Amino acid sequence: MTQATAQHAPSAGASLVIEHLRKEYVRGKAVLKDISLTVEGRSTTAIIGPSGTGKSTLLRCINRLIEPTAGRIMLGGVDLCALRGSDLRAMRRRIGMVFQEFNLVERLSVMENVLCGRLGYISPMRAWLRKFPAEDISRAYDLLDLVGLSDFAQARADELSGGQRQRVGIARAVMQQPDILLADEPTSSLDPKTSVEIMELLNEVANRNNIPVLVNIHDVSLGRRFADRVVGMSKGLVVFDGDPADLANDHLKEIYGGEDWLK
Amino acid sequence: MSDSPMKRPAPFRPNYWARSGYLLVVLYCIWAAQSLEISFDRVIAGMDNAQRFLGAMVPPNFARWQLLINNLLETLQIAIISSAFGVLISLPIGLMAARNLMPDWLTWPSRGFIAICRSFHPVIFAILFVKAVGFGPLAGILTLIFASIGFIGKLFAEAIEEISLKPVEAMRAAGAPFPSVLIFAVLPQVLNRFIGFATYQTDANLRNSTMIGIVGAGGIGGTLAAAFQRYDYDFVSAILICIIALVMVSELLAQRVKGVFR
Amino acid sequence: MNVADREWVRFTRAERYARFTVFLCVGVLLAWSFRTVQVIPEFLMDAPHQVSDLFQRMWPVDFGFYYEGVHASLVETLHIATLGTLLTLVLALPVGVMAARNVCRAPALNWLATFILVSSRSVNSLVWAMLFVAMFGPGTLAGVITIAVRSIGFVGKLFGEALEEAHSGPVEAMRAAGAPWVSIFLKAYWPQVSPAFWSIALFRWDINVRESSVIGLVGAGGIGVALDTALNLFQWTRVSLVLVCIFAVVVLAEVLVTQIRKRII
Numbered sequence: 149m150t151q152a153t154a155q156h157a158p159s160a161g162a163s164l165v166i167e168h169l170r171k172e173y174v175r176g177k178a179v180l181k182d183i184s185l186t187v188e189g190r191s192t193t194a195i196i197g198p199s200g201t202g203k204s205t206l207l208r209c210i211n212r213l214i215e216p217t218a219g220r221i222m223l224g225g226v227d228l229c230a231l232r233g234s235d236l237r238a239m240r241r242r243i244g245m246v247f248q249e250f251n252l253v254e255r256l257s258v259m260e261n262v263l264c265g266r267l268g269y270i271s272p273m274r275a276w277l278r279k280f281p282a283e284d285i286s287r288a289y290d291l292l293d294l295v296g297l298s299d300f301a302q303a304r305a306d307e308l309s310g311g312q313r314q315r316v317g318i319a320r321a322v323m324q325q326p327d328i329l330l331a332d333e334p335t336s337s338l339d340p341k342t343s344v345e346i347m348e349l350l351n352e353v354a355n356r357n358n359i360p361v362l363v364n365i366h367d368v369s370l371g372r373r374f375a376d377r378v379v380g381m382s383k384g385l386v387v388f389d390g391d392p393a394d395l396a397n398d399h400l401k402e403i404y405g406g407e408d409w410l411k
Numbered sequence: 412m413s414d415s416p417m418k419r420p421a422p423f424r425p426n427y428w429a430r431s432g433y434l435l436v437v438l439y440c441i442w443a444a445q446s447l448e449i450s451f452d453r454v455i456a457g458m459d460n461a462q463r464f465l466g467a468m469v470p471p472n473f474a475r476w477q478l479l480i481n482n483l484l485e486t487l488q489i490a491i492i493s494s495a496f497g498v499l500i501s502l503p504i505g506l507m508a509a510r511n512l513m514p515d516w517l518t519w520p521s522r523g524f525i526a527i528c529r530s531f532h533p534v535i536f537a538i539l540f541v542k543a544v545g546f547g548p549l550a551g552i553l554t555l556i557f558a559s560i561g562f563i564g565k566l567f568a569e570a571i572e573e574i575s576l577k578p579v580e581a582m583r584a585a586g587a588p589f590p591s592v593l594i595f596a597v598l599p600q601v602l603n604r605f606i607g608f609a610t611y612q613t614d615a616n617l618r619n620s621t622m623i624g625i626v627g628a629g630g631i632g633g634t635l636a637a638a639f640q641r642y643d644y645d646f647v648s649a650i651l652i653c654i655i656a657l658v659m660v661s662e663l664l665a666q667r668v669k670g671v672f673r
Numbered sequence: 674m675n676v677a678d679r680e681w682v683r684f685t686r687a688e689r690y691a692r693f694t695v696f697l698c699v700g701v702l703l704a705w706s707f708r709t710v711q712v713i714p715e716f717l718m719d720a721p722h723q724v725s726d727l728f729q730r731m732w733p734v735d736f737g738f739y740y741e742g743v744h745a746s747l748v749e750t751l752h753i754a755t756l757g758t759l760l761t762l763v764l765a766l767p768v769g770v771m772a773a774r775n776v777c778r779a780p781a782l783n784w785l786a787t788f789i790l791v792s793s794r795s796v797n798s799l800v801w802a803m804l805f806v807a808m809f810g811p812g813t814l815a816g817v818i819t820i821a822v823r824s825i826g827f828v829g830k831l832f833g834e835a836l837e838e839a840h841s842g843p844v845e846a847m848r849a850a851g852a853p854w855v856s857i858f859l860k861a862y863w864p865q866v867s868p869a870f871w872s873i874a875l876f877r878w879d880i881n882v883r884e885s886s887v888i889g890l891v892g893a894g895g896i897g898v899a900l901d902t903a904l905n906l907f908q909w910t911r912v913s914l915v916l917v918c919i920f921a922v923v924v925l926a927e928v929l930v931t932q933i934r935k936r937i938i
Binding site for chain 2: 691692695699702703705706707709710711712713716717719720723724727748749752753755756759791792794795796797799800803804807808809810812813814817883884886887890891894900904916919920923924
């Protein structure tokens with residue numbers, strides 16, 4: 149194992165604490181009503197729930213891509229909601245995000261896409277001249293080895309398959325050397341076999357870096373298989389929070405409603 | 412059960428909308444021609460005159476080739492300088508006019524400025540600038556800079572508004588500062604089209620620089636206007652040939668440059 | 674693992690040389706232009722003052738003059754633009770067909786068509802206007818012909834390109850059935866390209882409105898004549914009136930074109 153991907157102890161208090169998070173897109177109609185959650189240590193948490201229940205909103209509130217209406221979000225003791233400007237950006241560097249539709253820059257090479265993870269650490273001028281520090285480049289190559297894409301470093305992102313693109317997305321997120329990984333439905337655009345591979349990869353990188361992972365997932369069996377903890381959301385509230393083994397049909401009925409799909 | 416064959420609808424029904432459309436067009440032409448006092452006799456008389464005119468133009472007279480070359484060079488200079496500055500300025504202005512990236516207080520004035528630059532023919536700008544900074548190539552350069560902003564700025568802003576915002580979201584989530592987001596997430600998606608617009612406009616600037624001289628803004632247009640006034644039609648045809656040749660060469664070069672940057 | 678051999682470069686060596694050459698050429702051209710162009714620095718310094726002086730004289734806009742001097746010319750301008758565009762559609766159609774290498778297989782005709790298209794585009798509308806004013810005398814006839822000739826290049830080129838991109842399937846089918854060339858054109862090519870043709874025509878009409886507004890400066894009719902008069906007599910408030918009218922007409926034309934685009938095409 150090279151220096152770059154060696155285990156690193158989580159920085160003091162790399163725990164994520166969400167207190168009474170509320171988000172209203174339209175006044176009076178809250179998508180997230182009252183969410184409280186604590187995530188810490190090396191764990192994989194799967195968030196399940198029907199479409200429209202606010203799973204994506206919750207994840208995007210954490211790194212403030214969406215502004216919360218009320219509540220507190222603390223990462224390592226720092227209140228994210230109170231930050232702005234370069235402080236907010238510094239905090240975002242500590243949160244790595246993987247997207248459902250990969251969100252890569254199609255025309256750039258895989259290498260450039262992975263290096264995008266470091267954009268929060270270098271100045272715009274160096275970004276324009278593509279002058280990344282040598283150790284960043286070395287780490288990028290190591291990450292590409294880890295996700296199995298070393299042969300594709302110079303390929304354009306739009307030449308890759310869906311599964312390969314998501315691997316690049318994961319490598320990009322890990323390049324940030326984050327304290328926590330957020331994954332917003334990372335497998336929804338992928339076929340079943342690739343979905344399993346991606347979930348395995350997520351767990352592997354999280355283990356190597358000893359960081360928690362928060363995954364939105366709509367495939368319940370996938371979530372149960374790969375997560376240490378399941379959080380079920382319904383109508384903007386947390387209705388289940390515990391071990392995957394404890395997730396019974398009654399709970400699923402409450403979360404998703406309707407019985408037919410359970411048979 | 413009827414014995415007569417089934418009545419089937421006619422396969423080619425007359426398109427009454429199209430026919431009335433064409434009729435309207437013809438009626439319009441007659442009406443407009445009348446109000447413009449264009450009658451057949453005038454056209455015939457004109458053809459007659461045209462024949463004599465074309466006769467005077469051939470063969471083209473290159474006797475004053477030094478004057479020709481000097482003015483062509485000036486035309487080139489105007490085109491080059493105005494294109495360089497025009498392209499450079501259009502990049503940030505186009506960016507500022509993109510409604511999906513920038514706030515309203517920035518996009519409205521930018522789009523308004525671009526609209527003004529675009530709505531007026533370059534010759535109008537040329538006249539105004541000649542009044543403002545005097546005769547000569549400076550007026551021409553300023554004219555074409557504004558014309559470039561009008562063209563490139565609008566198309567560039569539209570191109571930016573069509574991009575996928577997903578990479579932008581990803582860079583923001585990674586904590587990248589706004590300029591870096593532009594460089595890595597926005598520009599790669601639009602740079603090719605920007606270069607296309609820039610080369611097209613450079614070409615257009617060359618064409619325009621050949622005529623703004625007519626109102627005194629430098630370049631070969633002035634020589635051309637003078638030749639017309641002196642009825643030196645053979646010199647006129649020489650100048651026209653040079654203009655066409657110049658434009659064709661620049662078009663070829665532009666193709667090459669685009670190939671390098673693809 | 675040695676950090677040194679994990680190098681990453683964005684462009685290959687050949688690409689870098691090519692890009693460098695282009696930048697170098699541009700730089701040299703720019704430097705040469707700066708050194709040889711005859712710009713008097715004093716005039717440049719004085720420019721902002723002159724521009725503000727000009728704007729002061731152009732304000733307030735003399736709207737009172739509109740009906741007397743400008744309205745008729747404005748209508749004339751629109752007629753010139755429309756008639757010119759219609760005329761060019763008639764002329765550019767055959768030229769565009771001749772230029773499309775898949776429709777017209779005679780290289781001589783292709784070459785001739787391309788030559789016509791290039792000349793039409795290379796020479797500016799003002800220059801064409803001067804030419805036709807010398808031939809047909811000042812007035813709107815010269816204006817209409819100017820617009821028509823100038824637009825042939827634009828319409829013909831785009832139309833030719835649309836023809837070259839048409840599917841050859843229906844063409845093959847008709848040729849196999851023994852149809853004559855005209856029929857093939859009407860029934861195989863035309864249905865495919867007619868939306869593009871009308872779209873191009875609309876686009877060009879929009880541009881022609883703008884062009885028609887200035888060719889009057891050299892005597893080819895339209896509102897340019899009013900502009901020329903006002904400029905020569907230094908009647909700046911009337912100049913600004915004309916400019917406002919031109920702006921309004923151009924914007925209206927564009928709105929009209931956008932609406933038609935949305936509904937019909």
